[in-house]
Amino acid sequence: MNYHVNEHIKNTVRVFPMQNRYGLHRYDMNENPEGLPKEFVDSVLQEITPEFLAIYPEPDRFLHKYAKFIGAEYENVLTTNGSDMAIRYLLETFGEVDKEVVTVAPSFEMYWVNCCILGYRHVPVVYEPDLTIKIENILNAINDNTRIVVLLNPNNPVGNVYTEEELQRVIARAKEVGAIVIIDEAYHYFYPNTFLNYALEGENVVVLRTFSKLFSIAACRLGVIISNPEIIHYVKNARLTFDANSIALLFAERILDHPEMVEELIRIENEGKAYTLEELQKKGYECRDCRGNFIFVKPHHDAKEITKRLEEEKQVLVHAYGNELLKDDIRVSVGSKEAMQIFLDAFFEVDAD
Numbered sequence: 325m326n327y328h329v330n331e332h333i334k335n336t337v338r339v340f341p342m343q344n345r346y347g348l349h350r351y352d353m354n355e356n357p358e359g360l361p362k363e364f365v366d367s368v369l370q371e372i373t374p375e376f377l378a379i380y381p382e383p384d385r386f387l388h389k390y391a392k393f394i395g396a397e398y399e400n401v402l403t404t405n406g407s408d409m410a411i412r413y414l415l416e417t418f419g420e421v422d423k424e425v426v427t428v429a430p431s432f433e434m435y436w437v438n439c440c441i442l443g444y445r446h447v448p449v450v451y452e453p454d455l456t457i458k459i460e461n462i463l464n465a466i467n468d469n470t471r472i473v474v475l476l477n478p479n480n481p482v483g484n485v486y487t488e489e490e491l492q493r494v495i496a497r498a499k500e501v502g503a504i505v506i507i508d509e510a511y512h513y514f515y516p517n518t519f520l521n522y523a524l525e526g527e528n529v530v531v532l533r534t535f536s537k538l539f540s541i542a543a544c545r546l547g548v549i550i551s552n553p554e555i556i557h558y559v560k561n562a563r564l565t566f567d568a569n570s571i572a573l574l575f576a577e578r579i580l581d582h583p584e585m586v587e588e589l590i591r592i593e594n595e596g597k598a599y600t601l602e603e604l605q606k607k608g609y610e611c612r613d614c615r616g617n618f619i620f621v622k623p624h625h626d627a628k629e630i631t632k633r634l635e636e637e638k639q640v641l642v643h644a645y646g647n648e649l650l651k652d653d654i655r656v657s658v659g660s661k662e663a664m665q666i667f668l669d670a671f672f673e674v675d676a677d
């Protein structure tokens with residue numbers, strides 16, 4: 325049939341995540357392998373009544389609480405259906421067809437996927453062979469056609485971070501050409517530094533946070549956009565009326581009500597990461613702390629082959645890359661020491677000489 329299909333969407337090639345991961349040992353998507361404490365989940369579920377489910381989502385109570393939690397105002401924050409949706413809204417609002425979006429490469433794929441969907445030009449700034457990125461290369465990639473510059477701090481997957489001075493140079497250059505700067509802080513709390521103050525005080529800066537990583541509710545889909553009230557206003561114009569759902573908002577609110585649980589999550593994951601790196605290094609493995617809830621390790625055997633064998637023989641999921649720079653590494657999400665012992669036992673066996 326001769327129907328119209330948006331040309332950009334027609335030409336976009338998507339790879340969707342693997343299914344049937346329940347019951348497997350999941351270290352492949354930077355989730356918390358074990359999730360939140362069961363008693364906490366049970367107590368929140370008690371609050372889900374027929375009335376609760378019958379009412380459309382009301383994000384404001386959460387937004388007030390979250391704003392206070394991060395030291396901002398209600399006008400500075402906006403919820404989205406995962407930061408996935410935040411990325412779409414920001415690109416729709418501040419991008420332009422045939423104009424440019426600058427990111428480093430490799431990076432979180434949804435930035436370039438959304439560029440394809442929307443018909444924007446993605447400008448990838450590549451890493452050096454030693455996995456460092458030259459800030460000059462990012463600055464040189466910004467020109468009059470740039471509408472958006474994206475920095476992930478730390479970047480997923482490489483794990484590099486930016487200094488305050490580097491960020492200031494990028495923001496200043498973006499300002500010269502009228503571009504906004506998105507700082508994706510999905511891995512905040514694992515990496516404690518933040519550029520939040522630039523989002524609150526600057527004219528052209530947005531910080532993204534997610535509840536999928538430390539807060540461990542990837543299933544609920546909750547992201548937060550943080551910026552000045554003008555930017556938040558424009559994104560509000562772009563968003564669906566009901567975006568983040570009530571179950572996500574309820575869980576997120578209760579998480580914020582329990583700062584001691586948040587502290588414990590940070591402690592457990594940091595301990596698990598340190599333990600994993602130490603055990604791998606003891607056995608002579610080359611590893612990299614990617615500063616989020618994930619690490620790289622170079623197996624002795626082919627990374628893709630080890631990934632496949634871990635899945636088939638041990639029901640252990642990790643992530644391997646086709647990218648030339650990362651083809652010898654596997655990315656392993658980290659959780660508690662107990663969760664990581666399962667990975668380590670399986671990995672040492674499968675990768676044995």
Ligand SMILES: Cc1ncc(COP(=O)(O)O)c(C=O)c1O
Nearest residue numbers: 406407408432480510534536547
């Ligand atoms: C840097 C980065 N941003 C955003 C996301 C997406 O998070 P969400 O689950 O909130 O859509 C991820 C997920 O891995 C990520 O690594």
